[in-house]
Amino acid sequence: MVKDLFNIIVKEVKELVRDPTLILGMIIVPLILFPLMGFAMQTSMKTAEESMRNISIAVIDLDKGSVAENLTNFLITLNVRIVEVDDSNLTEAVNYVQQSNLTGLIVIPSDFSNNITEGSKAELDVYTVFRGGGIAESTSSSAISALLETFEERLVFQKIGEKFPEDPETVLDPIKTSEKSIIKGKSVDVNPGVLFGLMMSQSIGMPIGIMMLLMFAMQLAATSVASEKEEKTLETLLTLPINRFTILAGKLTGSIIVAVMGAIAYIVGFNYYMSSFMGVIPAETGVDLAAIGFAPTPISYLLLGISLFVSLISALALAVSISIFAEDVKGAQALVGPLSMLLIFPMIFMMFTDIYALPFPLMIVLFAIPFTHPMLASKVAFTGDYLTAVIGIVYVSIFTIAVLYIAARLFGTEKILTAKLKFKWLRRRRRMPAEEP
């Protein structure tokens, strides 16, 4: 039996790995697409930085006072190109700013310097040219207000300095807070904000990775059974002196091997994409999660591994059971497609909310979905809540045994040859455009 199983696994992996469409979709696309997306992201960030460095502002100075002069000089020292505009007509000035590709326009009213010197509130009119919704545009639009805020801080600092010449900084910022976190009853010298950022990067990445892996595996297993039907190889296979369960197990194992390869490609590509614009947060913060007891222990890794494994088997068995009813690969994919909702639904909740904070009925629905549990296990691995992970594993294992039993039963009967769900409505819809005159 082991020899037969190995023979089938080798055949399955060869067949899947040599399928050009599969390789393109599973391995090449993520390894090329994600880095390309990351490159596009980096390029637009660089463009945004460039546009920050090359800010050109038109100024209508109706004040001509000392503070107004200070303001323009301050902007010049920050490498801002200042274009003096004729003060007689605002409409013409606005047109000029738009046509000359300037970032915006600052109108300094006549009483600006006077109001600031007198201690009254002074006003400035700022016009920013709206050019589009990209990252570069959004950064350049906020640039003018950022520059003015810096100038404002300088003014406040000057005023405070006049009254408290010894230490104006302490007057401005009299309290220094030192933020620490409490983890598992222990005080840790780490800012909770930093910790939260780290946790977020983990809790977003893991559910996405798990979802990807399970989705690939399901599609592969469904394709593997359906292509045997489509290519008319199944009948021959079923008359060979092999246990039907061996055939099923071989197909499941072959799909797992290829799915893991695909998932690794996806995760590598996705990590590159994330790191290309998020920066390397953990390295900069210098926080060692393991040292503060906030990293997965060997036990939690083991539990996460078991949880993932049983979920993978259940996803595959589910896909195989369903694809038995399909006549061809397209039919199998159409049947398995809706199952992806069982993966996306828990993934979204896991990424953005705490499952225990949800309304009770929704929580029950999520717990009933077997694929919620590996995602939950990836979360509790950090907090050391092993019991939740173990309960999840037990639940998914029972579900898996039940589905495997059904799959094996279906594989053992003639249903595998005679069951045919036809997608007449689907085919009609596909054919319709060709039928139109």
Place this chain on the structure above:
Amino acid sequence: MNLAIEAESVVKIFGSIHALDGLSFYVKPREIFGLIGPNGAGKTTALRIVSTLLKPTSGSVKVLGRDVVNQASEIRGLISYLPEEAGAYKNLSGYEYLEFMAKFTIEDKQLIRETVEAAAKISGLEERLKDKVKTYSKGMKRRLLVARALMTKPKLAVLDEPTSGLDVLHSVHVRGIIKQYVEKEGVTVLLSSHNMLEVEHLCDKVALINKGKMVAEGSPAELKKEANASNLEEVFAKVVGFG
């Protein structure tokens, strides 16, 4: 005498369709037995039951003394089945496909190599066996599959339209191989075919079935004599109702 196949009053119902309606036939060892009949007569269903793919709704089928329902796995170790529209794994090479199939019935590595070499000769594909199956023409694929069905020298080969899609020369070659395996290796063959010339030249015994029932049985010569016909095509037309 032990029979290779004993099919008694076999009925197979799919929903409202009676594919087989009390079919009985007996095949002796080392015999080439042909099932002929019009489309939808139940030939493929009969072959699938003998090959343990389907279970009869009623009646009994014994293959090499074993029951197709209760001893299916034993039967699978003794037979080889070639479906009419069979395919091969398109991303494997011809050699890899033959080797994959041989490994299920043969343990010894040397014997596997010899079996695959024998299959290479049967198929006549030679160097093309190194190429992937997806590059093969329909005829080449069929030759590969016939070779696969015979290479392990099964006790019973169940061949559904063995020469379907083959040109005249390759059909003659395949028929010669089938005869050779029966005479030299003691293989029993149950086949179905639409090609009456093939049936006449190849089969020791022929069963003509229509609407799931046997309508005539005998050697080609006996059938021709009984129907006063010059060839099996005429016999077929007369018995089925076009005569």
